[in-house]
Amino acid sequence: MNDRINLALPAVYKQLGKEKLHKALRQMHLIRQFEEGAEQAYMRGLVHGTMHLSIGQEASAVGVGIMLEPGDYITSTHRGHGHCIAKGADPKFMFAEFFGKDNGYCRGRGGSMHIADVASGNLGANGIVGGGLPIAVGAALALKQTKKPNVVICFFGDGANNEGAFHESLNMAAIWKLPVVFVCENNKYGMSTSIERSTAVKNISQRAQAYDFPGVTVNGNDFAEVATAAGEAIERARRGEGPTLIESLTYRHRGHSKSDRNRYRTKEEIESWIARDPIQLFQANLLSLDLIQEAEVADMVKSVEIEIEAGVSFAKDSPDPKVEDLTLFVYTNTTSETANV
Amino acid sequence: MATEVIMPRVDMDMTEGKVAFWYVKNGDAVTKGQVIFEIETDKATMEVDAPVAGTIDGIQGAIGESVLVGTTLGWILAAGETLATQKLATAVAPSDLEPDGQLGTTESLTVAASDNHDEVTTDDKSSLRATPLARSLAHSQGVDLSSIKGSGPNGRVQGADVVQTAATAPVQGEDSDALYLNWIARAEGIPLVLLHGFGAEQGVWRNLAAQIKGVPILGIDLPNHGKSQTRTTHSLDDLAAAVVARLDQEGVHAFHLLGHSMGGATALAMIAKVANRLKSLTLLAPAGLGTDINGGFIDGLCRANSEASLKPWLAELFHDESLLTNSFVASAFKQLASPQKREGLRAMAQALMPDGTQATSKRGELNSLEVPTKVIWGSDDKIIPVKHAQGLPGRVALHVIKNVGHLSYVEASDLVATLVIEQMR
Amino acid sequence: MSNETRELSYAQAIQEALGLAMERDERVFLMGEDIGVYGGAFQVTGDLVHRFGEDRVMDTPISELAGAGVAVGAALLNRRPVYEFQFSDFAALAMEQIVNQAAKIRFMLGGKTSVPLVMRFPCGSGTGAAAQHSQSLESWFAHVPGLKVVQPSTPADAKGMLLAAIEDPDPVMFFEHKLLYKTKGHVPEGYYTEPLNQAKIRRTGSDVTIVASAIMVHKALEAAAIVENDGISAEVIDLRSLRPMDYSTLIDSVCKTTRLVCVYEGTKQFGIGTEVAAAIVESAAFDRLDAPIIRLGGADCPLPYNPELEKAAVPQVPNIVDAIRRSVQGRI
DSSP states (O other), rough: OSSSSSSSSHHHHHHHHHHHHHHHHHHHHHHHHHHHHHHHHHHTOOOOOOOOOOOOHHHHHHHHHTOOOOEEEEEEOOOOOOHHHHHOHHHHHHHHHHTTTTTTTTSSSGGGGOOOOOOOOGOOOSSSTTTTTHHHHHHHHHHHEEEEEEEEOEEEEGGGGGGHHHHHHHHHHHHOOOOOOEEEEEBBBBBOOOOHOOOOOOGGGGGGGGSOEEEEEEEETTTHHHHHHHHHHHHHHHHTOOOOEEEEOOOOOOOOSOOOOOOOOSSHHHHHHHOOHHHHHHHHHHHHHTTTTHHHHHHHHHHHHHHHHHHHHHHSSOOOOGGGGGGTTSSGGGGGGGOOO | OOOEEEEOOOSSSSEEEEEEEOOOTTTOOEOOOOOEEEEEOOEEEEEEOOOOOOEEOOOOOOTTTEETTOOOEEEEEEOOGGGGSSOOSSSSSSGGGGOGGOOSOOTTOOOOTTOOOOOOOOOOGGGGOOOOHHHHHHHHHOOGGGGSSOOGGGGBHHHHHHHHHHSSSOOSSSSSSSSOOOEEEEOOOSOOEEETTHHHGGGHHHHHHHTSSTTTTEEEETTTTSSSSOOOOOOOHHHHHHHHHHHHTTOSSEEEEETTTHHHHHHHHHHHHHHEEEEEEEEOOOOOSSBBBBHHHHHHHHHHSSHHHHHHHHHTTTSGGGGHHHHHHHHHHHHOOOOHHHHHHHHHHHSSSGGOOOOOOGGOOOOOOSSOOOEEEEEEEEOOOOOGTTTTOTTTTEEEEOOOOHHHHHHTTHHHHHHHHHOOO | OOEEEEEEHHHHHHHHHHHHHHHHOOOEEEEEETSSSSSOTSSSSHHHHHHHHHTEEEOSOOOHHHHHHHHHHHHHHHHHHEEEOOSSSHHOOOHIIIIIITHHHHHHTTTOOOOOOOEEEEEEESSSOOOHHHHHHOHHHSTTTOOOEEOOOSHHHHOOOOOOOOHOOOEEEEEEEEEGGTOEEESSSSSSOOSSSSSEEEOSSSSSSEOOOOOOHHHHHHHHHHHHHTHHHHHEEEOEESSSOHHHHHHHHHHHHHOOEEEEEEEETTHHHHHHHHHHHHHHGGGGOOOEEEEEOOOOOOOOOOHHHHHTTTTTHHHHHHHHHHHHHOOO
């Protein structure tokens, strides 16, 4: 894995153009500050339950997200805040959802692990490891049936690659040549179990061979590498040539969830990855290539701070759901809901 | 004043604890703060000290036995106090307090249940086996369950046993308290129950019933009317209770109800008693919705002792007086023939409709009624004014028939039949 | 809707429904193992693949978990998948997508979407298929808020309820008893739907209410005819839907008859009759009960292979007759 700053202008930068590159950098900052804001809120007791933070994995989410069209879809994982923002979610409704409020994305019913916005193509974070894979394949099938040129990005982690659902889904996507791109964010650990102890192959991307379609491993902390691989896979899918498996090597700075004491990895390992922060790498790269100025970066960071602060305020002031509405969204027609005797 | 020594709560989620060791025995003097016993919770062992100074006595609670937080474990008595003067409260079942050699003089303890203590006493009723149906029938008919011999397994009293008991007395008619009930028409389905008005009897429904085909229909004679026994009736609720009891006795559970005039008021008074058994309600010019009623008519009815003196009053019932046939007058007079009958009617009128005033309003009964409800009234009703129908809840369908008097079921019987059939769809 | 009816088998009625649904709505498509040229393990899909093509009648690999999840994903994008499990027992492989995803997505997303899929389950015993191919698992699903669970007992209901299920915006679990596939009944022509929340009184009576579903409805009707000779008038109610259950029809009936016998093939404990009995006791019908409620359910063992044992493991007509007599003659 090469973590030298790549001084040549990557083709994908040309393809995206300055505006989109700025958008991507801003999104990565937004994700980082969002996660940190969520963490602060949690420590202050404003968030019920737990959270799975993706700090350190921003390039992996945005590198894929920036290559998508509005009509494309994603499915995500329990560590999905970054994917949601990369797909265009508004942080204030995400905060509102974390605070359990009625105007959160899921009206307070889902929480952190189930953030979704189907109307804008986000089929949801998922609390079940491997839960999103068959759903992504189904969405891709629907796109093929309706002859749309769109694709589905299926995000999942290294833990999911050992679930039966992973194998069944990749097989189905392959036999029917469905427009789905499987993006495995390999951050080296399931919860506490390392990839070495859990997975029979050295590179998860090898598993695509079992289903006879391309698999590629990329440096998940290098925006250009992720975007390049994502772009190729997405075009392949749009052309009707079927799925691709992208293994995106990255790392989460925080523990699995808020109860994780990090007993399974060393302080040195964590610190070595923090030193290779994907946002800093990308930002430095853009600066060195004169694609952005320091002043613009400062403005960008400041505007993100303001957006995050406003989002938290919005969420704090939002209304709670009503207890009378407890069984409201179980079925579509409430008159056919199960009667209470 | 004596101070209780209790099992204390030492953890936030502690509900029970065990006494692990007593440091003192009955009769020992203790100082405030002195450790008197040790407890074990599922988190830790802890020493407990005396809340006041005094003499400890009445120690109870076996070592190692789990007791609820707050259970009394003993008393600290002030000078001159004795145990016998204390009321002993315990949250522990008596069996937990077996005397234990270690604790000394517990044999002499009398454990009195405190006011808060839930007593498990055997109820006399618990040895009586009866099905829910038997219980509810017995209740509504005022029969004493324990007096009935049950025909079910292990002597269980069943519905039929209750009905049988009530039935061994003459079912209905002159010698019985039960109201007279006539099945005007038999068919499958939920029956229509018809309640006549003051001075009438269930026979008046014959013509209307003939127009409602394929429906089981029954008519009941209200107290003091038709073939039902004369009895004192103080209120609409009495009438309602008598009708409900008769329906129960007949095995009618769910039904449609139609009442005219005083029968309508009776129907209103029944609503609360029958709840979800009632499938629809039709009221023809009902009493019970307002104050005024044609007192002269009521008096005239009660006083008339010949067809000639009855006829002018009956004419008040009609819009089109030509419909008042001689046979109508004759059958009406037959109802009023006996002096007892007339006396009973007078007393009833006095109780329910004194001096041209309706004694009770049952308007409120319509407020929460959720079944199809119709009120049908002749615009020319000279007995109970149609204006009583104003202001009823929006759910109630009001039909005001032009050129019809108090007897819509005579003057517009086909329309009334149509409306009643609609109710039973 | 045409009033013409003709005799069709239950399987044919389902096939007719699937065909009508696919003709009417291009979003409807079928998935399952061997449903294409093979015609389906119980010959339900038959020649549908020749009429609608392989893109709409899709043979899947043996991957129930992914298959169920694909149905969920397609439904989220507003397609109308009908997924056939070859045997209801195989639902166990797909429970994650059915229970954690399909049933809960609408709720977890605050009502902003729904999952309009149908899953069909051939179920029940009597074919000698033994423990892993004979189960009646509808209670598992009826226990999950967010799912709808139905069990038609006649060809006419199978057709109408399947069409309603396909139209329904929520996930419907459609249970088809294997022994009913060949039974025949009058089925109206053309497109029509039956409600998914109404029980049907198959036989009116006054002495006892028998509540049954699927094949037990037919056994209950046989038993009712037998006890008529004893002067017992039994009312037989076909539940048709387990979730939502038509409690008010059941309550009215028990209020009328004062006695209740529940007959179901699934294991007796924690099964359909358990729910019916409890609901009746919690209702106004409690004060009308004149005998203890009787539950006749499946025996407390896996379905055995030996044919006599297999029969003994589920309620049969003589068991129902006996229960009716015990209930009515007050011997329990």
